[in-house]
Amino acid sequence: KQERLLLTFDSFERTPSLDTRTKRIDRSSCTVLSIRSLTQIVPVAPAGPSGQNPTRVPRLFEEEEELRLTVCPIQVRNFRLLGSSRVKESRGEESELMAEAASATAPEAAAGKMTMVVGVDDSDHSFYALQWALQHFFQPGQPQQYRLAVVTAKPTAASAVGLAGPGAADVLPIVEADLKRSAVRVIEKAKELCAQVSDAVYEVVEGDARNVLCEAVERHHAEMLVVGSHGYGAIKRAVLGSVSDYCAHHAHCTVMIVKKPKHKH
């Protein structure tokens, strides 16, 4: 039985960046910790109760030994690390590891149910898609054949502000806090909508929505991805980019694009 420990960093940017396939560490930051005996990394939602909270990134290791983590402030992913060990930063600061009572549900270990990932953002189209999915696949009277995973992507503040120009350094924390609040609000609303779903997980993952959704599909080994569609025309698609379009091409599973009808039949 594995225990879960939480690794606390004191700023949101310092999230570990790891390549799970090759177990290579990305060393592009000043604070460098390296990881040994890395067993499983699962991206997770930071979802702290208030904006000021440090990012809690739980981590999984198998052995109890001294581990060092690589931290990359630029990297966009959050990883859930489930495990236990002492983490020592190379600069001599120690990060505290806090044990969390594990309720032990790894995403893939569901009882043979298929997983459905629903991507949501803070728009009406997304919530319509979520409601549509609930209405069609998670009706109250019927046995629920799917595990539901609601995923929202929180863009990095750097990417949101990057287009704005000079003098952005002061704006960054404000934008960051605002993005976090927005993501938390999205998840709260999703939780309300999904109140009657027995098997649901909610995630906030940092990064660009397109990649976040495709990775979530891989991670959960999802059978189906449900996304809303803003209904952009060709030009808007080209300029703003379409998440549903990208996912339709690149997700490795069935993609369902739910459109909000402009006029009801």
Added chain:
Amino acid sequence: MAEAEELAAADVGGGGCDGLEKKPVMLVGIDDSEHSYHALQWTLQHFFGPGLPQQYHLVVLTAKPPASSVIGIAGVGTADLLPTVEGDLKRTSVRVIDKAKQLCTEVIDVSYEVCEGDARNVICEAVDRHHAEMLVVGCHGYGAWKRAVLGSVSDYCSHHAHCTVMIVKKPKHQKAEHTP
């Protein structure tokens, strides 16, 4: 400018009389490719499986391209070829429907259609005609170039159909298939 004409009258398989309950319509667009049959099977497995309540009226639709569009690219002296090509296309679409019928034996409420015209328009018009709630298409898995040159029906449909579109992909490598 392809016009959709129904060649074969809708052949209703099973007692699907739509007076009693208006079931929502699910439209599945298929052509003569592995990807399409996989999409149809996937749909059957997930929505019309053995233990599941069948809540949808299934419409299986295939588009028969008009012979002139197929030969048009070929060039001159094609007037003689026209009947041959036409016959071949008809046979193909009949074969597609037959195969679909074999797959859909368990479905209570199903109808089959063959429409003439370009697949993209045929599918979108059929969605409007049936007021379908959901459209299911397979996906050839073309990359960016092939899409630009050959055109992607699933892409067009996902943008222009007025209903939820489900794009079923044939996995390149089989992951552990979860069976309900």
